[in-house]
Amino acid sequence: MKEVQKKILFILIVILMLLPYAQYKFNFIRLKPLDGAYKLADKPDVKWFTWKSWFNEKFQQDFNKSIEDNSGFRNLFIRINNQLDYSFFRLTGTHKAIIGISDCLYEEGYILDYTGSNFVGKDSINRELIRAKWLQDYLKKEKNIDLIFVFEPGKASFFPEYIPERYHPQQKTISNYLYYSRQCKTIGINYLDLNAWFIAMKDTSTFPLFPKYGVHWSTYAMYLATDTLIKFIEKTSNIDLANISFNKINVCKDLKDVDFDIELTLNLLFPLPHETMAYPEINIQSSSKKSRPNVLTIADSYYWSIYNSKIPQQIFNNHQFWYYNTTIYPDIYGDNAKFVDHSKDKENIEKQDILLVMITEMNLNKAFFGFVDRIYSIYKKEEVENILKKRE
Numbered sequence: 001m002k003e004v005q006k007k008i009l010f011i012l013i014v015i016l017m018l019l020p021y022a023q024y025k026f027n028f029i030r031l032k033p034l035d036g037a038y039k040l041a042d043k044p045d046v047k048w049f050t051w052k053s054w055f056n057e058k059f060q061q062d063f064n065k066s067i068e069d070n071s072g073f074r075n076l077f078i079r080i081n082n083q084l085d086y087s088f089f090r091l092t093g094t095h096k097a098i099i100g101i102s103d104c105l106y107e108e109g110y111i112l113d114y115t116g117s118n119f120v121g122k123d124s125i126n127r128e129l130i131r132a133k134w135l136q137d138y139l140k141k142e143k144n145i146d147l148i149f150v151f152e153p154g155k156a157s158f159f160p161e162y163i164p165e166r167y168h169p170q171q172k173t174i175s176n177y178l179y180y181s182r183q184c185k186t187i188g189i190n191y192l193d194l195n196a197w198f199i200a201m202k203d204t205s206t207f208p209l210f211p212k213y214g215v216h217w218s219t220y221a222m223y224l225a226t227d228t229l230i231k232f233i234e235k236t237s238n239i240d241l242a243n244i245s246f247n248k249i250n251v252c253k254d255l256k257d258v259d260f261d262i263e264l265t266l267n268l269l270f271p272l273p274h275e276t277m278a279y280p281e282i283n284i285q286s287s288s289k290k291s292r293p294n295v296l297t298i299a300d301s302y303y304w305s306i307y308n309s310k311i312p313q314q315i316f317n318n319h320q321f322w323y324y325n326t327t328i329y330p331d332i333y334g335d336n337a338k339f340v341d342h343s344k345d346k347e348n349i350e351k352q353d354i355l356l357v358m359i360t361e362m363n364l365n366k367a368f369f370g371f372v373d374r375i376y377s378i379y380k381k382e383e384v385e386n387i388l389k390k391r392e
Helices: 002-026 051-055 057-071 073-087 108-115 122-143 178-186 194-201 218-239 261-266 302-308 311-315 342-349 359-365 368-389
Strands: 098-099 106-107 148-149 191-193 243-252 277-285 294-299 315-323 354-358
Touching: 002 106, 051 057, 057 302, 073 302, 073 359, 098 108, 098 261, 106 108, 106 148, 106 261, 106 315, 106 342, 106 368, 108 191, 108 359, 122 148, 148 194, 148 218, 178 194, 178 342, 191 194, 191 218, 194 218, 218 243, 218 302, 277 311, 294 302, 302 311, 302 315, 315 359, 342 368, 354 359, 354 368, 359 368
Parallel strands: 148 191, 148 354, 294 315, 294 354
Antiparallel strands: 098 106, 243 277
């Protein structure tokens, strides 16, 4: 009897060992793909072998990674591992995702800005804002283009009470956001501070403005912010844009990905308990009398949900979104990514009626994604050349 049990156990072990290969070969169980941006290695191929790659160990490294990336049940094993880390050790599968108090999830960059840990210095910010002010005035006067700066909200500023104690939030110092917003007011830059607006609404908003498991504003908050942005543009440019109205607000726990986008990147085995979120049904009221300006937006990922809502495309004319001033959304990933041709910056800018530069607290250490410095150098040089010509 013992011999039979040993044989059965041996057969079971062999089957378990062969299952991943069978899954890789035949894909007989459809597994949910992992979320997030990543690139898998090509399927293993012995044709990669050369004596040179063998002796410098490149073949072994590439072949091993290829086997790991293409093994059967890879996604399932990763989700099991991530779930164990999350549930028992309060760890996440990505270094950027931080588990806060009451399981509130953050991206670490927002915490670092809120606490002042990545403050770039007053001199650096003053220099950037002096250029921004000059550029804003110059474009309006010489090109009749409105340059508008928008400070998007940040989850750390909105929910400082859930920041883990190891970041010492109670000992925070001056942050990039606080200094930028203060100096914009001092210098006289035209800007919209959605971060301050969100904080002011925190205790009175009917529905959540930030989701517990998302890094960006909620879908509901995005619509509020977009409506406010449109009104700000109208006031700045003295134009009348199409109006947004809410027909109905649906409330449910069946969340859209923007409302649990950090959770998705954790790639857990089981979903986290979702809160109730709001999803407005909107109506855009337009007519031939409404203005349709040409608008170029330079922004980070907060603008994704605005762009994907199709509101800008219905209200603006020839609208473009330059993600981080580097790639043209939505074609920002993979081999089909469309990169901004900065050799044509002047040409592209002068096609616009409005330039929107939108940035959240986490990215303020990136100095408006280099946009201000680049465009300032173009027009400051042009101004100097014009002055010299007049003197001749």
